[in-house]
Every structure is written in structure tokens, then in C-alpha cells.
Amino acid sequence: MFDRLREDVRTALSTDPAAKSALEVALTYPGLHAVWAHRAASRLLDGGHPLAARVVSHLARVATGVEIHPGATLGRRVFIDHGMGVVVGETAEVGDDVKLYHGVTLGGNSPEPVKRHPTLEDGVTVGANATLIGAITVGEGATVGAGSVVVRDVPPATTVAGNPARPLGERDEEPPVSQHPRGSTANEE
Template sequence: MSEQAVALSHHDPVWRIVREDAESIARHEPALGGLVHATVLDQPSLEEAIAERVSARLADAALPATHIRHAFADALDDQPELADIFRVDMVAVRDRDAACERLIEPLLYFKGFHALTAHRVAHSLWTRGRRDFALMLQSRMSAALQVDIHPAVPMGRGIFIDHGTGIVIGATARVGDDVSMLQGVTLGGTGKERGDRHPKIGRGVLIGAGAKVLGNFSIGSCSRVAAGSVVLQAVPPCVTVAGVPAKVVGEAGCQEPSRSMHQILADLSQR
């Protein structure tokens, strides 16, 4: 570990904990020693560790890992705040995913986190006019991770994509801070119309597995969309919607559904 990395770890608690986790893996699981050294222990910062891991997962013959790492570096140069956003996203996974026991797990293993991070780089490319590279990164993310988010979509901080498989988010959607969504979620349009045609998701919303939100309207902050629901109209803040088509069935049940991850609706049946 270089002197620079030692100094950085004292001022970056997330990076320090990830390195400690990596050292423990290297000791207890020698078969993964190469992975944790290349991804974490040989890297000078958390940003470069994330770039290394995501690049390795997305690279193919048409898009080498080196090009993806350069895209990460360019995005961080253009938006230094991405370094903080990566950390907030990682901590969100650790906080909300009952299966996540260590901070290093999203970095090494969780494709929802990998896809979100790759999308943030693709969005940076898109906003700087490098649209073909952004679309290529989206294509690789879809093929390798089964998460398809158009690079035009702005995503807030503290997003948690649990499991990831089957997530589809259309080009004119927006996703606010602290949103959580599970596998199979679609934020889509209703046809081939052009212009602004996709949902706008407010802060703190929880979207359950398999839910489809279709059309240009808002899901109010701190609301809850039940698993398997099809939402076709605007949802007020702080409520639960369920069904096909979805209707308001009660209050959200807590102040921050996306953080509680409470998806059982039995508590509403008695009201």
C-alpha cells in the first residue's frame, strides 16, 4: 500500500473499510486473491477500484476495458462530485439490502450497483455530447448485466437497484434521490410517441419487483409501488399503490419507504 493510499484511507472511511474487507478476503479465500488485489488492493482510490471492476464486467472485443476506464476518469474530471455519489450509492446498498453484510460486496459482486455506476458514466458522456460512446456503454450494460437505462436519464444520489435483472428505464424518465427499485421494474412509455414520455420518480420512492410505470407523470416522493403493479397515472406523495391498473390502497406506511424496504401490504388490509 503506497504512502498516498495510506493517507487517503485515513480521510476516506468508505475506502478504508473496503480495503480492510479486501484484505480479509485475500486471507480467507486465496482463490479470490487475484480479484481483490487487482480490483482493490492494487488501486489508489475507491473511484479507481470501481472503474476497474465495472470495466472488467462490461468489456468486450468492441469496447476494451481500457476505454471504459478512461471514460470513468473523464467523467470524474468533469464531475468531481461523482466520487461522493459512488460512495453514497454503495452505502445505500449496505444500508437497505439485508443480504449485504460488508461494504465491499456491492463493489465486487452486485450487478445492480455495477449497472448504476456504469450508467452514471454513460450519462456524463451523453451530457458532454459523446452520445455514441454513451449508447455503446448502455448496450454493454444491457447485455452483460441485464439492466437497460438510457444514458439521457438523470439519476439522483443514493439509488439502490436490488438484484437488477430486467430493469428498463426510458430516455425521458427521471429518478430522484434515495429511490429503491427491485428486479423487473420498467419506467416506460405507452407507445412510439416522441418527446417527454416517461415517468418522473420522486425522492424516497420504493418500486417493488416487476412493477411497470408507464407514461409521462410523476410518482410522488416517499410513495410505495407494490410488486407487480401497473401504474398508468400520477401517484400522490406518501401513499401505497397496488394492482393492475394500480390504485391508491393506503398510506406509504413509513416516512421513507425506499429505506425501510417494507413491501408487505397486509398491514393495509385492516384499514
């Protein structure tokens, strides 16, 4: 257990340039505290204590601003940077070495008790305020841009952005304003 705690602290130190010491990280990083509380809540849920698991999860949300359902699966070295507003739903699966920024939602799209939340494979980075909805898969090493809305699978090692999120490099139907003659928009011509 202590090896995992040290591993989490080392991950924060190596990932966040603002982190100055292991003690600082252990005492003041709410994303780290949320991950630790999730482990306790998950153990309670697995041990047949769902109410206790939800109470621990709720207290962690109050203390950290990060809501991780006890039923969610988190891998090793998950780092939640500036965690306020992060929501990880019940059937979400988060792989190893995943980085989530503030305001990320891994949300469901069904009221049925089925797999309804995203799966993030190893090495995924999700930018601030991104929303990922449904039983989608974000492939290994992929990046989701800040503010993106993702409702479809993302291939491995791909960067997506926008609403709806698309792989970078895909162009819109209409060129940006600066590419129109005289700087006008298509609607003004």
C-alpha cells in the same frame, strides 16, 4: 467522484440486509454497477458523444441485466436491488433515495421525442415486476406494489397496487369470493 461511489456502497449496505461488506457490494451488486455505468454513459451523452453513450449503456445491460438509457436522469442513492430486467427509459427522471426491485419498467407511451417516461420523486419504492408507463409522476415517499401497472399519477406518501394500480384501501366493485354467500362467486349465483 469517489465520495459518490462510497455513498452508493453505503446505501446498498444500509438498504439490503443481505449485504455483508462494502467490498462485496462494490464487486457483486449488478444494480450498483448499472448505476455507475449510467453515470459514465450520461456524461458521454452530455459531452456530445451519443453513440459512445449508447455503447456503454448496451455493455452495461449485457453485463448487469439492467437497461438505463443514457438520457434518463438518476438522483443520488438510487438502489436497484436484484436488478435483472429493470428498464429505465430515455426521459425517465428518478429522484434521490429511490429503490427499484427486479423487473421494474419505467416505460414510454409515445413514439414522439417528448417527455414520455415516468418521474419518480424522492424516496419512492417500486416493487418487483411493476410497470409504470407514460409521463406520470409518482410522488415523494410513495410505494408501488409488486406486479402493479401504473398509468396515472400517484400522490406523495401513497401505496398503490394492482392492475390498474389503485391506492390501497380502495375497494373493488365486487367483493372477494369469500364474502359471497356459501363461498360462491357472483357468476355462479
